[in-house]
Amino acid sequence: MEYYLIRPCKDNSKATKEAILRGLALAKSESKKLILVVSAYSQARDSSCLRVALGAANFAALNKNRRVVIGSVDIHLMTTKSISEVGMGFQGVIVYLWPQDNILRTITTDLPNIKAILALEWNPESLEGWRREMNGTLITLE
Numbered sequence: 001m002e003y004y005l006i007r008p009c010k011d012n013s014k015a016t017k018e019a020i021l022r023g024l025a026l027a028k029s030e031s032k033k034l035i036l037v038v039s040a041y042s043q044a045r046d047s048s049c050l051r052v053a054l055g056a057a058n059f060a061a062l063n064k065n066r067r068v069v070i071g072s073v074d075i076h077l078m079t080t081k082s083i084s085e086v087g088m089g090f091q092g093v094i095v096y097l098w099p100q101d102n103i104l105r106t107i108t109t110d111l112p113n114i115k116a117i118l119a120l121e122w123n124p125e126s127l128e129g130w131r132r133e134m135n136g137t138l139i140t141l142e
Helices: 012-030 041-045 048-054 056-065 101-110 128-134
Strands: 002-007 034-038 067-070 073-079 093-097 116-120 137-140
Touching (some): 002 012, 002 128, 012 034, 034 041, 048 056, 056 067, 056 073, 093 101, 101 116
Parallel strands (some): 002 116, 034 073, 034 093, 093 116
Antiparallel strands (some): 067 073
C-alpha cells in the first residue's frame, strides 16, 4: 500500500485539485475505483475547493449522485461514517480530504487491501505522525 500526505500551500483549491489529480492517476494506472472521503456530505456540497478542483459539472454530479466518472475512473463520494461500508476487499484508491488523524488511522487499519491513501491536510503538520508511522511520501505544494 502507498501512503501520501499532501501539505497545502496558501491555496487550498490548488491542494485539493492536486490530491484529486494524483488519486485519479493512481486509480487509472491500476484500473481501480477512487473514493473521495469527507467528514460529511455537507462538507463536500459546500466546498468551493472541491468545486474548483472538479469543475462545475463534475462537482454537481458528484454531489447529486455521490458518483461521477472522470476519464475512465469511477469516483465515489463517501463520508467518514459510510467508508466503513466499503469492506476489507476494496482495492482502489482513497483520497481523504481534510481528515482527522484518528479517523485516518482507523481507515488505514480497517481497509488493508487499498492500493493507496492520499490524505490532504487542513492544518499544517496535523497528520505528520500518521505519515511517519506509515512511511508515507510527503508532497508539499507551494
